[in-house]
Amino acid sequence: MPKPTDFELAEVEVGDPVDGQVLIRNAFMSVDPYMRGRMNDVKSYVPPYQLGEPLQGGAVGEVVASRNDRIAEGDWVTHQLGWREVAVSDGRGLMKVDASLAPPQSYLSVLGMPGLTAYVGLLDIGQPKEGETVFVSGAAGAVGSTAGQIARIKGCRVIGSAGSDEKVAWLRDELGFDQAFNYKSASLQEELAAGIDVYFDNVGGQQLEAAIFALRTYGRIVACGSISRYNDTAPSPGPRNMHMIVTKRLRMQGFIIFDHNDRHPDFVRVVSGWMRDGSLKHRETIVDGLERAPEALIGLLEGKNTGKMLVSL
């Protein structure tokens, strides 16, 4: 588990933008589980963080000065320029967002990477059919809460797990999950006893094993993340029932959302529609101030967020 002392707050000089550049004042920074993986010095799908460099991650901000023809002062943009209050960019990697359509921070959550992850993971990888049962772990997180609601909208029976009774109540009473349980106190076996068809895995570990037991023939596992393992100091054993992948003809498929940007236009159109008509809800847990960003990340790994974890600036 990262400690606050692993982080350092630094003041650096940010120059005025030169020709082609813009100056962005960040309003919100995104705090996401995958960031923990980048703190390990191993080769993976994104390079590890470097000591002494700012953490990379998503942010949304307003352009406060522009010497770039395609971006105007007052535009809102998302970017990956890291955890900082202001940033200078030559425009590459910036995406303009419509702050009149939805609050800017929505583009870091339900209309951003976590939302797209839920959309592609559930629909393209999980391929649930109407009437099937979908189990989502980490269901009160940004990805899980969206995935579960999309499954409900598509006519599935939805089961969600989360780590507190308050989260469970939110899933059941506000988000319309058919069933929700606290994985810290409930019996996984009993909660899943009626069987499932799709498992959207955000946590790995025991819940993955329980899902493999509960999956029906031709079931699918959407391998999205394994937050229960991210702070392991030694490799943990995997599910003890891997042979069921054969006998039940299961499919388990991993994905990284960067590979699926072609789905972005369809995703924004469909999900913003669900937001407007009230069928898709979301929540944010906001920690205020750059100096509290480490606390937000540690809190995320401890499950302290409901919905999207953000840092406001």
Next chain:
Amino acid sequence: MPKPTDFELAEVEVGDPVDGQVLIRNAFMSVDPYMRGRMNDVKSYVPPYQLGEPLQGGAVGEVVASRNDRIAEGDWVTHQLGWREVAVSDGRGLMKVDASLAPPQSYLSVLGMPGLTAYVGLLDIGQPKEGETVFVSGAAGAVGSTAGQIARIKGCRVIGSAGSDEKVAWLRDELGFDQAFNYKSASLQEELAAGIDVYFDNVGGQQLEAAIFALRTYGRIVACGSISRYNDTAPSPGPRNMHMIVTKRLRMQGFIIFDHNDRHPDFVRVVSGWMRDGSLKHRETIVDGLERAPEALIGLLEGKNTGKMLVSL
């Protein structure tokens, strides 16, 4: 591990066939890893064996008397009527085979269920592309030896693992595997260090974990079997690197060959062509006599066979 004393040889009266029936004299019985699973009293894709009943399994025999219009005396048929010397059938579940095209026992191995398993598993589930590297565990078995050769025919680099140096030599020198190793003495990590794209898993356990480490991005795992686990008396931990299914975007898919009988005509046409032109070879390990069938099954689970394990009658 089953013991010889778990089996009983019984003599029963087999009546003459009545209208619609045929009498079959079996020539060969099939001995397959999945049979071990049916000795556990658990619900699975096929019902467990019942105490006091003959073991079910594939066999090939000659029709020696027929009162069925569609099947003639002298026809060769495969069937699932169990481990016995003679069987009476009403014709359901019999499949006529052409004993002039290939020896009858081929229809229990390379032209039968294990061959179809290799064909569908590798091509439909694994989807190897020319130039990719395919790793097959249990590569000297009936399924593995066929899967590896099909991969070679399709222009892949093929790595096989087996449990003896003799088997390894057979894979390399006779079947044309690019690389083969004895998993009992070699370092899995070193053997797979150059990376793989498809893993055809017949064994589970440590080789599955090593394959997940070695798989490249977008790699595929054909989950065919897990013979290393079939005699476990308690559930064994799974791979310690399941998180790599996400980070490397792997797909792991189980299958049971009964679901893919629609591929049978294509399979027989293509594979018999490869057999004729010499590009696909196979070997049989034959144990003679019904009374030695338990020895054959135990031997299979101990890895004593090279290629297809059969009992001749």
